[in-house]
Amino acid sequence: MRFLKTALLAGALAVTALVSAYAQETKIGFIVKQPEEPWFQDEWKFADQAAKEKGFTLVKIGAEDGEKLMSAIDNLGAQGVQGFIVCTPDVKLGPGIIAKAEANSLKLMTVDDRLVSADGKPIESVPHMGISATKIGEAVGQAIVEEMKARGWKPEEVGAIRVSYDQLPTAVDRVEGAISVLKANGFKAENIFDAPQAKTDTEAALNAATVVLNAHAGLKKWVAFGLNDEAVLGAVRASESVGIAPANMIGVGIGGADSAINEFKKPAATGFVGTVIISPKRHGYETALNMYDWVANNKEPEKLILTSGALAKRDTYEAVRKDLGIE
């Protein structure tokens, strides 16, 4: 009798556990450093698509600085989220982010910007999806070189604005990729000028590039590259404000979200000649799906996925976006 009772009780408990496991909703967080930037809006949009398809809840939070990020992670923990994806405002917060995630029993993946440890090395234990930064930078450099040739420019008469954000490794890899191609095509190293931006937005890039243009007013033809479309758009706006005509400016960005597309839609061409379109679908949809698989099916994501890009210009962006499935 006693045995039967125990068995019944155990059975009942098992059923309860099973039911509550099923009832437990899967919740995934997606934190980004610059929620107003179209790239991040698109990442969220595609992550939402994954949530809809798989039936999990996506909690989106913008965190522009370290303090906001730390409280966002606590907030996710308090909401019963099981794992999150983050593009951090500062990669050096790496060890702190990992500790915070652990304290809240949250699985952690990063997107776009890879965490670094105290010695500046990438933290390889956290699954990451980023872009192939050097290659994409090289594609930017190649596009600039081709446009220079099409316009019949001599490399020695051209200045380059390197809109920089050197505290972010992917930003360094992107601009250095572009520079290597410029140099291989005869660009003079002394004509490449650093324009350090305080933030990774257009306004900060505009301010930084204006300083460079004013300091080297003797140069009449310019090219510009940087971390993203916002950086290059800032340099293009700076060129306009000092009276450089679009015919004397060649900017090529990275991203391909609305910031670039709206520029292409302007009736007259500006100095923003092209962008290497990267995939917010892969970075948003796929990371969210990977996290879902980790939380719901215990399938750990690949440790490192690097995505590619494709050059687009005013007359080709629609086709390129279609190819990438990001219309």
Ligand code: FCA
């Ligand atoms: C970084 C940049 C973003 C975007 C992303 C892929 O986070 O700040 O603009 O280019 O990488």
